[in-house]
Amino acid sequence: MPFLDKLHLWAAEHPHDTAVVVGRRRLTWAQLHHAATARLHDAAATTILAEPNSTGFIERYAAAVAGERRCAVLDPHWPSAMIDEVSSRITQPEIAAVDALRDGDPATTFLVGLTSGTTSVPKAFTRSRRSWQISFEASIEFFGLMQDDRTLAPGPLSASLNLYALSECLFAGASFHTLESFDVGDAHAAISHDGITRLVVAPTMLRLLSERGLAGDVDASGIRSIICAGSKLDGRTLEAARRWAPNAAIFEYYGASELSFVSGTRLAAGEPLDPGGTGIGRPFPGVELSILDDEGRHVPEGDHGNISVRSGMVSDGYLWGDDGHALRCLDGWYTVGDQGYVDDGVLHILGRKSDMIVTSGKNVYPHEVELALGSVPGVETAVAAGAPDDIRGQRVVAGVLPAYGAVTATQLRTGLDGLLARDKWPxxxxxxxxxxxxxxxxISRKVMLDWIKNHDPRAQILG
Incomplete structure (x- = not known):
């Protein structure tokens, strides 16, 4: 793993500085280096980690990727049968013994990643040490991570967003903070007491922290940057984050587990977001971006197709679960099938082709409908889907979870005006x-359609 040589350097240069904090447990660089080294004798050729956040998790993770060993990080909340099944599928390669906490050959695999698929068993892909080293260099440049930053990623380390943030901080020599389990009050306490300067969160978590932080008068003025991924930022979340952390630049980016970073954007403090928009920035440092059709041909700017990249950050492929529609290579360009288009150099994401709604011959992506509805005041969450229709083939329907009180169809239609083309309205x-x-x-569009079809009381029609 490309952070172990760096960890050795930080332990020598800054032995008493804080390296990682998990809840109330804290390790300096020297302590982390010593503890991880002591765990080397317990690490197998492939270590399976399926456990909650702890300093022990971080120690075992570092030891698990020493030399040419590799690690598979599983969600501890998965059913035990699934954890056992995934673990049994991961073979133990022949590797050289290692007695020191050092990085291995950059071309070798260090991580087995798991991503959901069409079957009950997640797909497994692999990453080389070199691919993450290139990713670190790109993300540190893009996000402006500095050694004096104190990063809080309060979610589970089994999630790639947080595992990457940990690894990136170890590589950069910046302290990393997390919680034993996510709790809004504990996250606020860490921000206040540990002088957090940088947040790494999903949009739903950012909304919770911001809205409750404002209500509880939690001071977030010391936060310099907020990194969001997982879904597009909506206007309500951004507005709350702006008021709660007024000095923070807000970054959002698009990527995929198999592709790593693809594109991103930086919103300086006070800079407005395009509400309901599908744009998510320009190509990440070191990434070539193109939109290709299914035959691998480049499409004209403004036309939609497969979001495709060339970069040194792409994964090495799958151990299992490749159904031919996951990670594909089109004449040297890699895609996971996400659809989008480029306008004036900015990537716009539309969603998966399989989710597309064809209504009266018009292609509508649920993602763009959901983004627009999510920006309407009073909407907490929106889900759009295509319901069968004898005349149109499919019709666009949408379910909304109100943020507070009641919401009407008239409010929703009024709110969509100017955000979404009328022929795409539900x-x-x-x-x-x-x-x-x-x-x-x-979140499942199919489950919502089943509710609608079966007149389930959890989906009540609005007049």
């Missing part, structure tokens, strides 16, 4: 009593 609206989810905790 023909029916439903108020949701809860977010439709899969059994793995992801």
């Amino acid at each position: 023909l029916q609206y439903f108020v949701l009593s809860e977010i439709p989810m899969t059994d793995r905790g992801k």
Whole structure:
């Protein structure tokens, strides 16, 4: 792993400075280096980590990627049968013994990543040490990470967003903070007491921290940057974050587990967001971006197709789960099938092709409808889908979870005016009593359509 040689350097140069904090547990650079070294004898050729956040997790993670060893980080909340199944599929390669905390050959695999697929068992892909070293150099440049930054990523380290933030900080020599489990009050306490300067969060978490921080008068003026990923920022979240952390630059980026970073944008303190827009910045440092059709041909600017990249950050491919529609290589360009277009150099994301709604011959992506509805005042969450229609083939329907009080169809239509082309507006609206989810905790358009079809009380039609 490309942070171990750096960890050795920081332990020598700044032995008593804080390296990592998990809840109330704190390790200096020297302590982390010593503890990880002591765990080397327990690390296998491939270590399976499926446990909550702790300093022990970080020590084991560092030891697990020493030399040419590799690590698979699994969600500890998965059913035990799934953890056992994934673990049994990961083979133990033959590797040389290692007795020191050092990086291995840059071309070798250090991480087995897991990503959800169409089957019950997640797909497994691999990453080389070199791919993350290139990613670190690009993200440190783009986000402006400095050694005096104190980064808080309060989510689980089993999530790639947080695992990467930890690794990036170890590489850069900047202190990393997290929680044993996410709690808004604990996150606010860390921000106040540890002098956090940088947040790494998903948009839903940012909204919680910002809105409750404003209500509780939690001072976030010392935060210099907020990094968001996982979904597009909506206007309500940005407005709350702006008021709560007025001095922070807000970054949002698009990437995929298999591709790493693709594009991103930086909103300086006070800079407005395009509400309901699909744009998510320009190509990341070191990334070539193009929009290709299914045959690998470049499409004209403004036309949509497969978002495709060439970069040194792309993963090495799959151990299992490749259905031919996941990571594909089109004449040297890599894509995971996300659809989008480029306008004036800015990438706009539309979503997966399989999610596209064809209504009266018009292509509508649920993602763009959801982004627009999510910017309407009073909407907490929006889900759009294509329902069967005898005349149109499909019709666009949308369910909304109100942020507070009640919401009407008239409010929603009025709010969409100017945000979304009229021929993409939903023909029916439903108020949701809860977010439709899969059994793995992801928002599901199919579940919402089932509710609508079966007249489930969790989806009530709006007049």
